[in-house]
Amino acid sequence: MSSRTERATIRFGTDGWRAVIAGDFTFANVARVAQAYADYLLEQTRNEELPTSPEPRVIVGYDRRFLSEHFALLTAEVLSGNRIDALLFEQDMPTPVISWTVRDRRAHGGVVITASHNPPEFNGFKIKAPWGGSATPEVTSAVEALVDRHEPQREEHRPHGQEELAQAVANYRVQVESYVDLDRLRALRARVIVDPMHGTGARWVESFLRGGALEVETIRPNRDPLFGGVNPEPIDQNLGPLKERVTQTGALVGLATDGDADRVGAVNELGQTMTMHEVVPLVLLHLARHRRMTGGVVRTFSQSVLLKRIADAHGLKLYDTPIGFKYIADLMLREDILLGAEESGGIGVKGHIPERDGILNSLLFLEAIATAGKPPSEMVRDLHREFGEFYFGRRDLHMEVSRGKALVAELAEKTPTEIAGYKVASISTMDGTKLIFDDESWLLFRQSGTEPVLRIYAEATSIEKMNALLDEGCAIAQGPRAVKA
Missing domain, CATH: 3.40.120.10 (Alpha-D-Glucose-1,6-Bisphosphate, subunit A, domain 3)
Structure with a gap:
């Protein structure tokens, strides 16, 4: 694995900034992102676009990945260094519980150190909005633009607010218990x-x-x-x-x-x-x-x-x-x-x-x-x-982002007339290139927004057709284009 320079380019993908640990995901780069998020919060507070309080408040949590608790502590230290009240969970916590806590505690936002479902060598930095959901593309773009505006400011983070966090977790449990008929589930003889x-x-x-x-x-x-x-x-x-x-x-x-x-x-x-x-x-x-x-x-x-x-x-x-x-x-x-x-x-x-x-x-x-x-x-x-019968499958091919994007663009520009013997009826390019067939079956090519993976998806009216579409899709992605255009 080749090392990267510390001043890596920070780009938020589908949900957060993710990178390989000790590659681009380093303590130095996490501090840069944390500082950019702090700058964003302070700027928004000055513009009175976030709830008013003596200082912005952020909930910080983390998952079980390698060094996650240390990256989370660093994030809290940078936020604290910018006079932002950072409430840091003392143990790993599910992302939905952290999201709930952001809203429950009426925080200005949240940070979760996680790479979700990515391979183990990855970690990530997710930003949560005040309502508990993921930050919008407008917010993450604004944070990206503020990277390196200021050098990271750090100070020791003193643990506090644990009773508040515990109360939010208890409130989450009450929410789930009120949403689902748990008595019925517990009574199942299974x-x-x-x-x-x-x-x-x-x-x-x-x-x-x-x-x-x-x-x-x-x-x-x-x-x-x-x-x-x-x-x-x-x-x-x-x-x-x-x-x-x-x-x-x-x-x-x-x-x-x-x-x-x-x-x-x-x-x-x-x-x-x-x-x-x-x-x-x-x-x-x-x-x-x-x-x-x-x-x-x-x-x-x-x-x-x-x-x-x-x-x-x-x-x-x-x-x-x-x-x-x-x-x-x-x-x-x-x-x-x-x-x-x-x-x-x-x-x-x-x-x-x-x-x-x-x-x-x-x-x-x-x-x-x-x-x-x-x-x-x-x-x-x-x-x-x-x-109606529909069957779904997906294949993931390791592919550099630039190559995957080029393939997706080429398929959109030079759309094949048929795939695996099935006539292409229409095409949609909302996110990737989707080829749609007469019976509503479809084949989608899309470059991942969080890792170097080309994803090929298919949904079809039979398992055989679904697999045939996926096989042909992989053949197109891995070799010279051998389709009618």
């Missing part, structure tokens, strides 16, 4: 396996489910900065232990959260990983049909056709956005939104903070299963019978 993937989810989901007939087992709850040798993203290739344990114990479902517990994943009773193109539609159907909740539905560019069909069937307005939960959060702040979701497991729901929450959504999905009275595989079959 077994559930929970997998936080060595991340900050730890035993949070389990803690809400104890005390009844339901048997709950948490695997991989301990801190491991290497995440057991996989990326802490709850997708099929990383969930081997969960799939195995569900099968061994005859569990009803396996529930997983990512490295900072803001995303959810699931394994059905057969030990098969469920995609978010199954989980999210089932959660939406539960909210709209069984809870009789209303509001708009937001899907990011790589989410399912099924969300549109369910929204249409229930008279719910559909919004499409680029990939990134910040776009969903923006709509949740401005419109009456029932649910917003992205393919990577981030779900936001009405009546909670405008942010992803893997803990709440794990419990909400379990509530949907309990309400249906059926195992997840049967729920999916019912979903397909009513709204």
Whole structure:
């Protein structure tokens, strides 16, 4: 791994600034970003665009990645050096709990040291807005512009405000307990396996489910900065232990959260990983049909056709956005939104903070299963019978950002007429290049905004067609273009 200069260029991606530890993610660079954020807060306070108080207040938290607690302490020291009141959690904490705390304590913002689901060698710097969601692109762009305006100011951070933080965490628990029918879940005569993937989810989901007939087992709850040798993203290739344990114990479902517990994943009773193109539609159907909740539905560019069909069937307005939960959060702040979701497991729901929450959504999905009275595989079959069969897959190819972006642009400019023998009916370039077919199947090429990975997504009316589209997509990305244009 080659080293980078300390004065690395700071660019915020889909959700925060992320970089390789000891490459660009160094103590010196974290101090630069923290100082830029401090400058932004002080400038906004002077302009009276943030809540007035004797000094700005920021909540600082961190995940279980390598050195995260030290990067968080440094951030608090820089904020303190700028006369900003930094309340620092004394232990790792799930991102949704930190987000909740920002709003609960009426802070001016928050910082979470986390790289979420990225590979173990990464860490990151997420900025939280006063309402608890991710900072808007306008805010992160403003912070970027202030990097190196001033040299970092540091002073010793004296721990304080722990009672306030503890009260906010207690309030979060009350919120979750009031949102989900926990009595019903605890009364289930079944077994559930929970997998936080060595991340900050730890035993949070389990803690809400104890005390009844339901048997709950948490695997991989301990801190491991290497995440057991996989990326802490709850997708099929990383969930081997969960799939195995569900099968061994005859569990009803396996529930997983990512490295900072803001995303959810699931394994059905057969030990098969469920995609978010199954989980999210089932959660939406539960909210709209069984809870009789209303509001708009937001899907990011790589989410399912099924969300549109369910929204249409229930008279719910559909919004499409680029990939990134910040776009969903923006709509949740401005419109009456029932649910917003992205393919990577981030779900936001009405009546909670405008942010992803893997803990709440794990419990909400379990509530949907309990309400249906059926195992997840049967729920999916019912979903397909009513709204049509669609199957989703994704391939991630390591690719330098510049090369990936060039490929995506070329596909938009020189659109192929067919892929794997299927005629391309239309194209959309909202975020990447999406090729759409006559039956609403689609193939999407998109360069990641947080790591050097080209993501290729497909949703199709059969598993065979989905795999054929992905195979052809990978062939295009990895070799000379051999398509008709």
